[in-house]
Amino acid sequence: MTAPGSLLVEVRDLVKHYPGERSWFGLGAPRAAVRAVDGVSFTIAPGRTLGLVGESGSGKTTVGRTMLRLQEPTSGKVLFEGNDVFGLDAARLRALRRKMQIVFQDPYSSLNPRMTVEETLREPLEIHRLNGAVSALLDEVGLDAAFAKRYPHELSGGQRQRVGIARALSVEPRFIVCDEPVSALDVSVQAQVLNLLADLQAKRRLTYLFIAHDLAVVRHIADDVAVMYLGKIVEHAPAAEIYAQPRHPYTTALLSAVPEPNPRASKQRIVLTGDMPSPAHPPPGCPFHPRCPHPKKSERCRTEPPPLRPITPGHLAACHYAEEPM
Amino acid sequence: MSVLLRVRDLKTYFVTEHGKGTARAVDDVSFDLYPGETLGIVGESGCGKTVTSLSILRLVPEPPGHILPGSLIEFEGRNLLALSAPELRAVRGNQIAMIFQEPMTSLNPVFTVGDQIAEAAIIHQHLSRRAARVRAIEMLRLVGIPDPDERVDDYPHQLSGGMRQRVMIAMALICHPKVLIADEPTTALDVTIQAQILELLDRLQHELGMAVLLITHDLGVVAGHADRVVVMYAGRVVETATTEALFEHPTHPYTEGLLAAVPRIDAPRARLHAIPGQVPAATAWPPGCRFHPRCPYAWEKCVAQEPPLLETRNEAGHTARCWLVTEPERRAPKR
Numbered sequence: 056m057t058a059p060g061s062l063l064v065e066v067r068d069l070v071k072h073y074p075g076e077r078s079w080f081g082l083g084a085p086r087a088a089v090r091a092v093d094g095v096s097f098t099i100a101p102g103r104t105l106g107l108v109g110e111s112g113s114g115k116t117t118v119g120r121t122m123l124r125l126q127e128p129t130s131g132k133v134l135f136e137g138n139d140v141f142g143l144d145a146a147r148l149r150a151l152r153r154k155m156q157i158v159f160q161d162p163y164s165s166l167n168p169r170m171t172v173e174e175t176l177r178e179p180l181e182i183h184r185l186n187g188a189v190s191a192l193l194d195e196v197g198l199d200a201a202f203a204k205r206y207p208h209e210l211s212g213g214q215r216q217r218v219g220i221a222r223a224l225s226v227e228p229r230f231i232v233c234d235e236p237v238s239a240l241d242v243s244v245q246a247q248v249l250n251l252l253a254d255l256q257a258k259r260r261l262t263y264l265f266i267a268h269d270l271a272v273v274r275h276i277a278d279d280v281a282v283m284y285l286g287k288i289v290e291h292a293p294a295a296e297i298y299a300q301p302r303h304p305y306t307t308a309l310l311s312a313v314p315e316p317n318p319r320a321s322k323q324r325i326v327l328t329g330d331m332p333s334p335a336h337p338p339p340g341c342p343f344h345p346r347c348p349h350p351k352k353s354e355r356c357r358t359e360p361p362p363l364r365p366i367t368p369g370h371l372a373a374c375h376y377a378e379e380p381m
Numbered sequence: 382m383s384v385l386l387r388v389r390d391l392k393t394y395f396v397t398e399h400g401k402g403t404a405r406a407v408d409d410v411s412f413d414l415y416p417g418e419t420l421g422i423v424g425e426s427g428c429g430k431t432v433t434s435l436s437i438l439r440l441v442p443e444p445p446g447h448i449l450p451g452s453l454i455e456f457e458g459r460n461l462l463a464l465s466a467p468e469l470r471a472v473r474g475n476q477i478a479m480i481f482q483e484p485m486t487s488l489n490p491v492f493t494v495g496d497q498i499a500e501a502a503i504i505h506q507h508l509s510r511r512a513a514r515v516r517a518i519e520m521l522r523l524v525g526i527p528d529p530d531e532r533v534d535d536y537p538h539q540l541s542g543g544m545r546q547r548v549m550i551a552m553a554l555i556c557h558p559k560v561l562i563a564d565e566p567t568t569a570l571d572v573t574i575q576a577q578i579l580e581l582l583d584r585l586q587h588e589l590g591m592a593v594l595l596i597t598h599d600l601g602v603v604a605g606h607a608d609r610v611v612v613m614y615a616g617r618v619v620e621t622a623t624t625e626a627l628f629e630h631p632t633h634p635y636t637e638g639l640l641a642a643v644p645r646i647d648a649p650r651a652r653l654h655a656i657p658g659q660v661p662a663a664t665a666w667p668p669g670c671r672f673h674p675r676c677p678y679a680w681e682k683c684v685a686q687e688p689p690l691l692e693t694r695n696e697a698g699h700t701a702r703c704w705l706v707t708e709p710e711r712r713a714p715k716r
Contacts, residue, residue, distance in 0.1 A: 110571035110572065110573065110574075111542075111571055211659050212426075213659060214659075241425035241426050241598065241660075242425065242598065242600070242639055242642050242643055243425060243638060243639060243642045243655060243656035243659075244425075244655075244659060245642070245644075246642040246644075246653035246654060246655035246656070247655040247656075247657075249644070249653055250652055250653055250655055253652065268571065268572065269572075269644070270572075270646055271643075271644040271645060271646040272644045274644060274645075274646060274648075274649075274650060275644045275650055275651065275653055276650075277650075294650065295649070295650075298646065308573060309572060309573065310646060311576075312572045312573050312575065312576040313572060313601065313646045314575075314579075314599060314601030314602045314604065314605050315601050315604060315605070315645070315646065315647065316600040316601045316603075316604045316628065316640060316643050316645070317604055317628060317647075318604045318605070318624045318625050318628050319625070319628075320604070320605075320647075324576060324580075326573075326576045326577055326580050327573045327576070327577070328577075330541045330543055330544070330574065331571075
């Protein structure tokens with residue numbers, strides 16, 4: 056574990072529940088709360104990238120948004136450079152947001168269609184009273200200065216995502232939540248944007264939380280990887296280790312499900328049965344037990360939730376049988 | 382073996398608004414599909430792969446689209462482009478069926494899944510409602526939906542994304558088609574559900590002996606499931622090969638670049654190869670080879686003259702639309 060002084064971001068037992076709606080047009084009994092994020096903890100050291108991986112409904116996006124207080128948490132703590140993000144008043148939160156930015160998945164809906172690229176990039180500079188040059192920002196993300204006068208609809212998906220990155224960079228942040236920044240892009244353009252994010256990180260000493268569903272993409276950017284399932288982190292380890300020796304059966308299954316661009320890859324695919332259960336009704340015991348293909352699966356898995364615990368130094372997994380991975 | 386579906390010189394153009402000209406979305410595409418095989422059509426957004434698949438069943442909205450005279454889509458010896466509307470309906474959903482990327486928008490929200498699956502059997506096989514319902518339940522069981530007797534009365538919104546895609550597959554296969562066109566069948570799904578659906582399609586293809594035209598942007602999906610591959614770029618076929626040959630000896634620089642750009646789960650963290658620039662607009666394809674502005678090897682000839690599909694030396698049937706086939710010594714990128 057790293058010394059506390061060297062952490063940039065620390066998330067402690069973060070919980071975000073969405074209250075269940077009432078049935079019968081608001082008159083009936085309330086439905087069960089959706090436990091989108093259910094006790095998530097991790098840290099990120101400066102200049103590092105944590106890849107947060109999971110399928111739809113795992114809670115990974117909610118973690119990113121709640122950390123920046125784009126959504127209020129139900130409970131838990133987020134410390135940024137030692138400051139309690141959830142304890143700040145509006146003015147101090149705004150000052151802090153300069154240092155914590157986000158790049159969204161969908162570059163089509165996250166840019167204002169009525170604003171030119173220049174207006175989009177100038178707005179955060181004005182809010183934070185900064186003297187930045189739009190042309191320098193465009194240059195940094197690999198766009199020609201002529202793009203300043205264009206509107207989002209005149210740009211391709213890759214170009215829009217570059218504008219989204221430039222907007223996040225404009226206020227000179229230290230930390231960026233990248234929420235599925237390349238999943239809407241074509242392969243050739245996806246590689247361009249991933250390389251750009253890596254270059255910017257090296258140049259500006261940025262720290263990333265890189266949220267993605269694609270384990271192959273995460274492999275090319277992350278130093279550490281955390282895997283989420285039903286609102287909980289089920290495995291967290293240095294990237295090289297998690298890909299070489301996954302400890303949680305869900306991670307093993309996820310890795311084996313990635314289609315490899317190699318017709319000779321004769322790997323034994325583990326095809327999980329069923330769907331992810333609803334986060335409003337998580338199963339008792341281990342949340343993964345109804346789909347778990349581990350041969351040792353037992354009664355204990357059905358009743359006793361496995362804690363996220365160290366298996367080897369720095370490698371955490373929430374499985375009763377993590378010492379005997381599949 | 383005789384060809385089941387023959388596509389020759391297919392041109393599907395769209396007239397754009399605001400007088401921006403004609404989008405030549407599919408521009409002279411030819412390929413053959415044999416019985417029982419899986420042919421992958423690969424390419425990025427805007428390359429024309431979806432318009433190709435829609436053209437086969439004449440599902441391209443007209444206007445603004447139109448399939449140009451001279452195009453041929455021959456299924457079991459008949460030109461589908463020359464059929465009357467009732468003749469075409471007898472083929473569509475019966476002998477050639479299709480599944481789409483987004484199961485939620487392709488299913489009708491106000492009918493039960495059972496009604497929607499049974500519809501094709503009532504129309505094409507003249508089954509009674511009751512018999513069609515029994516067939517629908519059988520199909521739900523075949524595609525691996527638990528409790529099919531109950532699920533048959535569900536509405537689409539009551540099912541998960543993976544289950545909806547299974548319903549789509551049940552709908553498409555109820556008449557035992559000879560050809561299934563699967564247009565990005567797993568793109569909207571999570572990776573563990575994608576694995577389930579691809580496994581299901583493989584199994585059903587085996588059991589029912591149909592040919593599959595698998596349209597996808599994902600080279601990983603193609604590698605694991607296609608027998609042969611057609612790579613499209615800018616409305617053209619740029620390479621065709623068996624799957625093994627394509628991945629072992631990618632010949633067109635676009636195929637080569639695309640393969641190098643895919644993040645690999647089995648490779649350590651490294652900088653990815655990126656193809657510079659982007660797919661040009663369909664209203665203004667570049668002159669000469671349409672890939673030349675993004676190609677690391679391009680020389681004067683590529684700008685001046687578009688190459689035809691040339692037979693490579695790798696194996697019979699491996700073709701690439703690239704002058705490098707005739708001048709392989711130029712495959713050293715100039716810096």
